[in-house]
Amino acid sequence: MVLVSAVRDYINRMLQDISGMKVLILDSHTVSIVSVAYSQSELLQKEVFLVELVDSISKSNESMSHLKAVFFLRPTSENIQHLRRQLASPRFGEYHLFFSNLLKDTQIHILADSDEQEVVQQVQEFYADFVAIDTYHFTLNVPSNHIYMLPAVVDPSNLQHFCDRVVDGIAAIFLALKRRPIIRYQRTSDIAKRIAQETAKLMYQQESGLFDFRRTEISPLLLVVDRRDDPVTPLLNQWTYQAMVHELIGIQDNKVDLRNIGKLPQDQQEVVLSSEQDAFFKANMYENFGDIGMNIKQLVDEFQQIAKSNQNIQTIEDMAKFVDNYPEYRKMQGNVSKHVTLVTEMSKIVEERKLMLVSQTEQDLACNGGQVTAFEAVTNLLNNERISDIDRLRLVMLYALRYEKESPVQLMQLFNKLASQSPKYKPGLVQFLLKQAGVDKRTGDLYGNRDLLNIARNMARGLKGIENVYTQHQPLLFQTMESISKGRLKDVDYPFVGNHFQQGSIDTSPCHYATHGAWSWTRGTLRKTIAC
Structure with a gap:
């Protein structure tokens, strides 16, 4: 669980060292980051009794001084202003501020100047500025991002905002993994070149100290491409389980909205489809549709056997055993219903659309x-x-x-x-x-x-x-990855940018945690430390 583990580690460290009742305050981006990596029950175990969005908190004047506020936000100007107003008139007993990416010096000064009542206990940068949808894949949830491949039809300020967001997300990934990559880009793509150059500038010039990790035996490669090199793959109907759900019904932040497919129980109208939480999905997400039906039948048969055994409760010991196993029984029942519903609906769509x-x-x-x-x-x-x-x-x-x-x-x-x-x-x-x-x-x-x-x-x-x-x-990407693994990716088609090689020795660091930065202030004096 490489990416998921990094995000979970950050969230654990936010919550576990702050004792007592807490409210977790997120923005529209970080709510997705947290929701795919952490469940509601896990938040409750960390004494988080309320989860709110920062813009709704800003509209309320209700005092909650008995709660400790844990903010996890992207370091945007809008969020800094939300915090400035909060600190001017504090509603919570303590403020613990965590940001998903690098803070600017001006933003830190605003926060320090606003903390007149000294309610801020800590300010840290936890680099989880990406949605880790599974072990090896992430998204930045940028809507309509295909339009930015066409700079001629995009407002320059919007294009710069898009580039900044992508560079921020890439930087967070490599900070979380404690790596600095070699960077290459697709020669025919202006936007790929721009993102590669701005990423290299950040990692090798502006924040070179932050990215000065001990190198690994094989340096990671960041290859920036755009969809125009392979327009065929997204036009094809897909026939593996995860891809079909995404294509025919839709997956957003590992959730599938089923409200439009018919009358379903309330608890089945939106279901979670995560390889980290669902063993059947993890085992079958890349299986062909023809095999899924048989695998689901086997799942149903197993559940029926368990349900049948639970009907034969004859002694107090049987009843106690059933009660102990009831949460798992209910979970399995929900899992079976979820997958049967998904496959049934997709089968209808396949037939209707031929x-x-x-x-x-x-x-x-x-x-x-x-x-x-x-x-x-x-x-x-x-x-x-x-x-x-x-x-x-x-x-x-x-x-x-x-x-x-x-x-x-x-x-x-x-x-x-x-x-x-x-x-x-x-x-x-x-x-x-x-x-x-x-x-x-x-x-x-x-x-x-x-x-x-x-x-x-x-x-x-x-x-x-x-x-x-x-x-x-x-997909063309398969051939590209094969060329990379064999050292055959052509420099003329995918040029390098920035430093090609990292300096330093092989990584022997005992630190297992992702990188983070901590800010502190005392009477206007600012200080930042970087740690793992």
């Missing part, structure tokens, strides 16, 4: 040649009334990406058919996609037909046969 039929053509467009056959298959699906508008659009986009240079006449025919059959999706969307992510804009060998190694690999896969036609596509 996704197996659609997906086979999508995979052919992504993985196999044959323009004439592809054109005929896409045309037939566009004529099929059971195919949804969004799937029609995706099929035309996939065809356009594959054959933009080979069949302009046929492509125009598909544009016209799409406009007549799905009028709300303008053909201009496909043309815009080609303009932004067409063959002239891409760095990598997306279809494996330019590089001799990729051609040989595709031939070998074809000779061996495809085990599952619905999952034969491999």
Whole structure:
């Protein structure tokens, strides 16, 4: 649990050393950070009896001097102003301030000047400025972030705000993991280059002391790319459990909203889908949809056996045993209901949208040649009334990406058919996609037909046969990672930025904690210390 452990460690250290009743105060970003790593019951065990958002706390004047306030906020100007107003008229007995990233000197001065009643007990930087959705993956929850790949259509101030947020998140990741990376970026992407350069400037110049970790035997690599290098993968329907839930229903902060799929009990209208809290999901999140049904049947059978044994309560000892095991029984019951509901709903969607039929053509467009056959298959699906508008659009986009240079006449025919059959999706969307992510804009060998190694690999896969036609596509990122592991990533396509090598000895530090920074002030004198 590399990323999740880092966040949990920060939260533990926020709460465990502050005794007594506490209120945890978060902002719209840190509430996601905490919710995916920590459960409500765990917060209660740390004597957190109230969780509030900072903007709602600011609107209330109710005194809660019996509570100790633990603030965990992003160091934004808005949050600093919330705290300034709080400190001017304190409502809590103590204030413990934790920030998810680096504080500016001006922000510390504002807080120090506002603490006239000396209620602030501590100010610390805990670098958990990312949402750790599982062991190895995180998100920054930046809405509509695809638009920032197109700087020409974005206001410059918004673009800078986006870059700052991404750089902050990247910095927090490497501070939490106590690493300073080698940095490379996608040559054809202006936004990737900008983020890479600003990250390098922060790590190697502005905060070089903070990132001066002892180096590891192999230096980590930060590779900054944007989606335009591989526009195909997000257009394909997915067939593994986690990906299907995300694609067909939606996952946000490891929660799935089921309120729109029918009448469900109150406790099942929003369910948690986390590999850290759900053993069945952890074991099956990457399994193919065809295997999930059998695995869920096995889960149901196991639960039925447990339920049957609980019905045979005949003695006081049996009853005591059942009561002791009841929380686990209830948890298993909820888990079974959750997964049965999810798979049932997804099966309905697959049938209604004829996704197996659609997906086979999508995979052919992504993985196999044959323009004439592809054109005929896409045309037939566009004529099929059971195919949804969004799937029609995706099929035309996939065809356009594959054959933009080979069949302009046929492509125009598909544009016209799409406009007549799905009028709300303008053909201009496909043309815009080609303009932004067409063959002239891409760095990598997306279809494996330019590089001799990729051609040989595709031939070998074809000779061996495809085990599952619905999952034969491999994202370009897979090939990129393979090239990195073998030292074959081309410098000309993915240049370096900043220092290529870290100085120092191999890391032998006994410290197991993530990095943090602590601020303190006494009569206006500020001091900062960095520790692990």
